[in-house]
Amino acid sequence: MNLSQYLHMLSASSTNPYRCAYCGNMVHALSNGSFCNYCEMPRKEIETILKEQHDLLSAKIEFLGEYKYEKASKKVDEIAQKYPSPGVLYASAIFYSEYSNYMFRGVDYNGKGYMYENSQKREQSWILHAKSRGLMHSCIKMCNDELKSGYTDFTAYVKLLSSARIKDIVAANEAFSMLSKSDAKGQIQIYSAMVYYTLVKNRKEASINISAMANSDINFAYYASEIYIYGKDNASAKKILSSFLNNSKMPHASELLAKVDDAMEASKV
Ligand SMILES: [Zn+2]
Numbered sequence: 001m002n003l004s005q006y007l008h009m010l011s012a013s014s015t016n017p018y019r020c021a022y023c024g025n026m027v028h029a030l031s032n033g034s035f036c037n038y039c040e041m042p043r044k045e046i047e048t049i050l051k052e053q054h055d056l057l058s059a060k061i062e063f064l065g066e067y068k069y070e071k072a073s074k075k076v077d078e079i080a081q082k083y084p085s086p087g088v089l090y091a092s093a094i095f096y097s098e099y100s101n102y103m104f105r106g107v108d109y110n111g112k113g114y115m116y117e118n119s120q121k122r123e124q125s126w127i128l129h130a131k132s133r134g135l136m137h138s139c140i141k142m143c144n145d146e147l148k149s150g151y152t153d154f155t156a157y158v159k160l161l162s163s164a165r166i167k168d169i170v171a172a173n174e175a176f177s178m179l180s181k182s183d184a185k186g187q188i189q190i191y192s193a194m195v196y197y198t199l200v201k202n203r204k205e206a207s208i209n210i211s212a213m214a215n216s217d218i219n220f221a222y223y224a225s226e227i228y229i230y231g232k233d234n235a236s237a238k239k240i241l242s243s244f245l246n247n248s249k250m251p252h253a254s255e256l257l258a259k260v261d262d263a264m265e266a267s268k269v
Contacts, residue, residue: 001207001210001211001214001224003228003236003239003240006214006220006221006224006240007239007240007243009214009215009218009220010218010221010240010243010244010247011243013218013247015028015218015247016028018043020036020038020039020041020043022036022039022041022087022091023036023038023039023041023091023094023095025038025039025249027248027249028218028247028248034216034217035187035191035217035219037218037219037247037248037249037250038094038248038249038250038251039090039091039094040161040191040219040250041087041091042154042157042187042188042191069098069099069102072095072099073095073096073099076091076092076095076096077092079092080092080135084142085142086139086142086143086146086155086158086159086162087154087158089135089136089138089139089142090135090136090139090158090161090162092135093132093133093135093136093139093162093165094132094165094251095132096128096129096131096132096135097128097129097132097165097251097252097255098249098251098254099128099132100125100126100128100129100132101125101251101254101255101258103121103122103124103125103128104121104122104125104258105258106121133166136162136163136165136166137166139158139159139162140159140162140163140168140171143155143156143158143159143162143175144159147159147178151178153179153182153184153188153189154188156175156178156179156182157175157179157188157191157192159171159174159175160172160175160176160179160192160195160196161195163175163199164195164196164198164199165252167199169199169200172196172199172200173200175192176192176193176196179192180193187216187217190209190212190213191209191213191217191219193205193209194206194209194210194212194213194220194223195223197209198210198223198226198227201230203227203230203231206223206226206227207227210223210224210227218244218247218248219248219250221240221241221243221244221248221253222241222244222250222252222253222256224240225237225240225241225244225253225256225260226256228240229256229260234260234263234264234267235264237256237260238257238260238261238264241253241256241257241260242257245257
């Protein structure tokens with residue numbers, strides 16, 4: 001598929017808003033089989049595997065609605081302590097990634113006395129970013145423990161997502177090879193192949209799986225934009241990410257768009 005086909009898929013997608021029972025966000029989905037456009041958790045697994053934790057994670061939405069990140073972070077920490085599981089740690093890590101982006105966006109180059117305030121905001125953004133990465137590492141460790149005592153596609157999938165977010169290729173390899181051997185051949189396997197091949201920069205396999213997901217899930221756009229960035233085509237990456245973010249709040253997509261904007265700005269100089 002080419003750029004105009006991808007953009008067409010994004011604009012033609014009719015999505016229904018639903019509340020992700022996992023991360024607690026209002027997101028758009030194409031069907032029951034879709035993945036959350038914020039945390040990338042599969043909708044079906046969520047409803048059956050981690051019900052109790054999901055109900056609690058949903059409680060943080062009230063804070064998020066008002067963008068009171070600080071209050072929300074206390075709730076998120078509380079839940080992660082009370083229910084330490086790979087899925088909960090992963091959702092917490094994604095939350096801190098969003099919080100970090102939010103602080104970074106607050107940097108104002110035109111405001112009065114901006115130097116001090118900006119450097120404070122940048123520093124806070126970095127601290128939150130580091131916290132998010134730390135939680136991803138803890139999540140991978142916990143997945144490893146769980147996978148030793150019994151394999152589930154869901155645990156391997158959470159491990160793969162966490163590895164992809166912090167670009168831990170070794171852990172991603174382990175998780176993907178487990179998922180490839182699984183008897184199930186469903187959406188999780190295709191989605192995982194899209195995540196994995198994009199991470200290891202296998203453009204051919206990544207593109208095949210991105211196209212395969214494009215009909216059923218708009219998250220394909222994040223991965224397609226990564227492929228354009230590998231090909232040094234930032235303008236196309238920007239188009240696809242901007243279109244995707246009209247219907248999604250995915251923190252790593254916002255972060256990637258900010259990086260693309262920076263790179264395009266720098267290349268003008
Ligand atoms: Zn979600």
